[in-house]
Amino acid sequence: MSKERIKIAPELFDIMPPEYQDLVEKATYGNETRGWKDIGSAKELIEEHSLCAGCPESMAFRYILASLPNPEDTVMVGSTGCTSLVFPHVAVHNIHSLFGNQNAIASGLKRALSVRFPDRHKDVVVLAGDGATVDIGLDMTLQAWFRQEKFTTICFDNELYANTGGQESGLMQKGFVAKMAPVGKTFEKVRLPEIARESGCHYVVNCTVSKPNLVEKVIKNAIHIAREIGPTYLQLYTPCILEIGKNSMEGLQEMRDSEKPSERFAYKEYVSEPAKELLTEMAAKEKERKAEAKRQLASQTV
Amino acid sequence: MATQSVIGQKNNKGQAFTDPRHMMFEAPRTPSFFTGSEVIKEAVRRASCDMMVAYPITPQSEAAALCGELFAEGYIGDYFRGESEFAVMSQCAGAAFGGARVFTTTAGPGTMRAMENFPMWAGARLPIQMIVTCRGINSPLSIQPDTLEISYLMQTGMLVWHAETAQDFYDWILLGYMVSEEPDVHLPLALCCDGFFVTHTKDMVDLTPVDMCLPPYDPYRSPVPCMDMECPPVRMMRDPFVMKSNYISYATHASWQQEVWAAVERSRKHTIGWMNGLIDTENTDADIIVVASGTAVSQSREAIDILADEGISVGLVKVKTLRPWPGEEIKEATKNAKHIIVPEFNVTGWLGREVKATVPNNERVHSGPHVCGGMTMPPEIIASEIKTILGIKVETLSGRGS
Ligand SMILES: Cc1ncc(C[n+]2csc(CCOP(=O)(O)OP(=O)(O)O)c2C)c(N)n1
Numbered sequence: 162m163s164k165e166r167i168k169i170a171p172e173l174f175d176i177m178p179p180e181y182q183d184l185v186e187k188a189t190y191g192n193e194t195r196g197w198k199d200i201g202s203a204k205e206l207i208e209e210h211s212l213c214a215g216c217p218e219s220m221a222f223r224y225i226l227a228s229l230p231n232p233e234d235t236v237m238v239g240s241t242g243c244t245s246l247v248f249p250h251v252a253v254h255n256i257h258s259l260f261g262n263q264n265a266i267a268s269g270l271k272r273a274l275s276v277r278f279p280d281r282h283k284d285v286v287v288l289a290g291d292g293a294t295v296d297i298g299l300d301m302t303l304q305a306w307f308r309q310e311k312f313t314t315i316c317f318d319n320e321l322y323a324n325t326g327g328q329e330s331g332l333m334q335k336g337f338v339a340k341m342a343p344v345g346k347t348f349e350k351v352r353l354p355e356i357a358r359e360s361g362c363h364y365v366v367n368c369t370v371s372k373p374n375l376v377e378k379v380i381k382n383a384i385h386i387a388r389e390i391g392p393t394y395l396q397l398y399t400p401c402i403l404e405i406g407k408n409s410m411e412g413l414q415e416m417r418d419s420e421k422p423s424e425r426f427a428y429k430e431y432v433s434e435p436a437k438e439l440l441t442e443m444a445a446k447e448k449e450r451k452a453e454a455k456r457q458l459a460s461q462t463v
Numbered sequence: 464m465a466t467q468s469v470i471g472q473k474n475n476k477g478q479a480f481t482d483p484r485h486m487m488f489e490a491p492r493t494p495s496f497f498t499g500s501e502v503i504k505e506a507v508r509r510a511s512c513d514m515m516v517a518y519p520i521t522p523q524s525e526a527a528a529l530c531g532e533l534f535a536e537g538y539i540g541d542y543f544r545g546e547s548e549f550a551v552m553s554q555c556a557g558a559a560f561g562g563a564r565v566f567t568t569t570a571g572p573g574t575m576r577a578m579e580n581f582p583m584w585a586g587a588r589l590p591i592q593m594i595v596t597c598r599g600i601n602s603p604l605s606i607q608p609d610t611l612e613i614s615y616l617m618q619t620g621m622l623v624w625h626a627e628t629a630q631d632f633y634d635w636i637l638l639g640y641m642v643s644e645e646p647d648v649h650l651p652l653a654l655c656c657d658g659f660f661v662t663h664t665k666d667m668v669d670l671t672p673v674d675m676c677l678p679p680y681d682p683y684r685s686p687v688p689c690m691d692m693e694c695p696p697v698r699m700m701r702d703p704f705v706m707k708s709n710y711i712s713y714a715t716h717a718s719w720q721q722e723v724w725a726a727v728e729r730s731r732k733h734t735i736g737w738m739n740g741l742i743d744t745e746n747t748d749a750d751i752i753v754v755a756s757g758t759a760v761s762q763s764r765e766a767i768d769i770l771a772d773e774g775i776s777v778g779l780v781k782v783k784t785l786r787p788w789p790g791e792e793i794k795e796a797t798k799n800a801k802h803i804i805v806p807e808f809n810v811t812g813w814l815g816r817e818v819k820a821t822v823p824n825n826e827r828v829h830s831g832p833h834v835c836g837g838m839t840m841p842p843e844i845i846a847s848e849i850k851t852i853l854g855i856k857v858e859t860l861s862g863r864g865s
């Protein structure tokens with residue numbers, strides 16, 4: 162969808178909802194260099210949310226939405242959980258259908274969009290909780306990767322079922338005492354990033370969302386690689402401050418603590434060979450774009 | 464204002480997009496001798512489907528694989544095997560959310576495995592067409608014909624039709640899209656038939672010309688936005704996911720459900736137009752009337768012939784659509800009947816219950832015979848049921864012990 166398409170007839174401008182006016186005037190649609198730095202300076206694709214105050218999921222949402230390379234042609238797929246409270250506020254098309262079926266929905270959606278728009282890029286991005294991705298939906302998560310479906314899967318890993326009140330999940334740490342794990346979880350945190358690699362993902366990252374520039378980078382890489390090559394997977398630590406007994410201000414520190422080199426969210430990345438080539442190409446193009454911009458600037462100042 | 468029409472244009476297989484009224488009612492038909500599964504393939508060949516997702520389960524596996532051949536030939540936009548029926552029905556949903564005309568087939572345990580998807584399809588107003596070739600869902604495992612699964616589908620908000628013959632199947636697959644894609648309907652359709660009896664037997668079917676196909680689906684006629692980022696998304700979701708505990712939320716969900724069922728009702732007028740009514744009737748002046756759906760109708764016709772030879776006049780109501788439920792039509796057709804017999808291929812008698820809930824003086828309704836688990840329904844057992852009701856002594860049927 163081009164920005165042209167959302168334009169409002171001047172006579173009707175004042176009666177349109179303010180969100181829509183903002184979207185037309187200040188959205189970063191069609192701007193290839195959009196990123197987290199636009200937050201606060203341009204119309205954001207999410208402003209309000211109904212998560213707990215200070216929930217790191219809300220930061221993650223803002224960084225991700227600011228970093229989508231092609232929001233005007235991106236459709237997101239969610240699942241039931243805390244994330245599904247946010248999607249109604251997001252200004253890109255998004256689908257909630259059931260709990261755990263997100264990668265199946267995305268498989269059908271991406272293929273339908275490819276049939277209908279063969280000459281255009283329509284990016285599909287899944288964003289779901291750890292329960293949705295690893296427990297109830299694991300079959301569909303993996304099968305989409307086996308089939309090499311061309312979309313990005315993002316898991317908001319808060320290591321438990323937050324929305325239903327803090328029950329054990331497959332991504333919970335061993336020993337953690339939670340609802341339905343009354344004597345502590347008896348098995349290890351499922352190693353989904355490694356499973357993702359073995360299942361055919363071309364780009365896998367395990368990290369926290371403490372650094373917006375890092376989130377921007379991995380989101381852009383993941384979406385471009387999914388578009389051109391095949392499935393990609395991001396596992397982002399977004400601690401549920403409510404269930405681990407932290408205050409609103411403590412989410413960031415919790416993420417920083419758990420991304421230390423010896424911790425479970427130390428930055429880990431896997432890039433397949435074809436994906437490496439693509440990233441190298443993209444980096445060269447980006448360099449060229451910046452050089453060109455510099456030349457332009459220089460010629461103007463002369 | 465100039466309007467654009469695709470009618471007359473050709474698809475990449477050289478088929479002309481044809482006005483469905485012309486294609487279905489006026490164009491010449493070619494009689495062909497086909498199995499039910501082959502008929503499904505021939506209907507889909509002419510249905511301009513964008514996407515099909517398949518999964519093996521008897522007795523629909525053959526039809527689903529034949530549709531794969533159609534994809535290989537270029538008649539379907541995309542086709543793949545999903546990992547389970549639950550996933551398949553979600554994949555169908557994803558494709559329909561993205562604006563595709565979607566087709567799938569399932570049966571028995573597959574229908575049950577996928578069940579969580581069906582109210583979601585209806586609530587999300589996805590006009591997916593699902594062929595259900597009914598089979599047993601009981602344990603111990605059975606692959607035999609049995610229509611119990613239909614009773615579950617009837618509460619989902621989907622349109623539910625029950626085909627009797629391969630000809631019904633052929634026509635209804637094509638007409639099904641015309642009804643379910645109407646903007647004031649826009650609901651999924653479960654097009655059911657009795658497995659094996661229809662899928663695995665050969666029958667004469669009159670096919671429409673192979674160089675004609677349905678006009679493509681236009682997702683922008685949908686009453687809810689298509690999730691393809693081709694219209695402005697301002698804080699908007701496709702479904703009313705108002706997951707709050709307050710009055711507005713409850714009221715939203717309540718009205719959304721009411722609207723789904725109102726849309727089921729609104730499909731009546733389109734269905735009547737395309738299928739000449741929700742029921743077919745014969746000889747409704749008789750004192751005794753059989754009300755049936757699916758292949759129980761064919762068996763009842765034979766029973767009616769047997770009884771006619773003995774001087775007993777029996778009428779027939781063939782129920783074509785279960786959702787919408789043709790309550791008024793059945794009430795009218797049976798108003799003079801002293802006895803209403805409802806034979807079924809399932810153990811619970813769900814159709815009998817629906818009829819009992821519909822007609823006045825429902826002590827007239829005799830729910831049965833019920834055969835299940837793959838048992839056949841010889842016309843003689845329908846005839847003997849009717850005679851027993853009339854107080855006529857019947858010989859013990861051979862083979863049933865004495
Ligand atoms: C079929 C089904 N089973 C269970 C639920 C209940 N349920 C809703 S959200 C949820 C937990 C979600 O956990 P997760 O995916 O980790 O997301 P979070 O809320 O932690 O962000 C569960 C179990 C449901 N909605 N549907």
Ligand code: SF4
Pocket residue numbers: 211212213216217218243319323324400401402403404
């Ligand atoms: S329950 Fe936990 S994950 Fe959900 S919004 Fe609150 S802090 Fe965030």
Ligand SMILES: [Mg+2]
Pocket residue numbers: 290291292317318319320321322323330
């Ligand atoms: Mg979680």
